[in-house]
Amino acid sequence: MSTRIPLPYNPKVLELFKNPKNLGRMEDADAYALAGSLACGDMIAIYLKIDESTQVIEKATFESYGCAANIASSSILTEMAKGKILKEAWNITWKQISDELGQLPVIKHHCGILAVGGLKRAIRAYFSNKPKPEWLPDEPTSDEKHALEEEKLIEILSKKLERKK
Numbered sequence: 001m002s003t004r005i006p007l008p009y010n011p012k013v014l015e016l017f018k019n020p021k022n023l024g025r026m027e028d029a030d031a032y033a034l035a036g037s038l039a040c041g042d043m044i045a046i047y048l049k050i051d052e053s054t055q056v057i058e059k060a061t062f063e064s065y066g067c068a069a070n071i072a073s074s075s076i077l078t079e080m081a082k083g084k085i086l087k088e089a090w091n092i093t094w095k096q097i098s099d100e101l102g103q104l105p106v107i108k109h110h111c112g113i114l115a116v117g118g119l120k121r122a123i124r125a126y127f128s129n130k131p132k133p134e135w136l137p138d139e140p141t142s143d144e145k146h147a148l149e150e151e152k153l154i155e156i157l158s159k160k161l162e163r164k165k
């Protein structure tokens with residue numbers, strides 16, 4: 001009888017974890033966001049190259065300081081975002097990412113949400129010095145709230161640690 005505990009990841013997640021697509025910093029990005037998950041304290045960076053006249057995402061890359069699920073989610077997400085106009089990329093959901101990956105384990109849903117929240121933050125950052133399009137909500141979405149800005153994440157996590165002392 002085998003005593004091996006099965007890994008919670010399916011082969012697609014593991015393959016993208018080992019060979020992620022679009023991994024790396026983009027020096028000439030038109031938009032960028034660094035976002036962290038309150039659920040685990042991990043961080044992600046999303047970089048976008050955008051054609052200003054068409055609003056098409058020409059290139060999307062990421063850096064992840066998260067787990068295998070986050071690396072695989074970010075890899076799929078950047079692949080899905082590439083070639084889309086910003087409005088379409090905004091509507092990519094973490095469930096679509098989970099479907100593409102053959103379902104993320106339930107305890108890893110927040111890793112996919114972090115990736116999507118990071119993309120949304122990068123898209124919002126792109127419009128920070130431009131007129132806001134009507135499809136961009138005024139208030140942060142739940143994905144964005146999950147993917148907190150670095151300062152906010154550190155502030156909340158350090159308060160949590162304080163309370164534990």
Ligand code: FES
Pocket residue numbers: 037040041042066067068069070108110111114
């Ligand atoms: Fe933190 Fe997956 S556990 S991103």
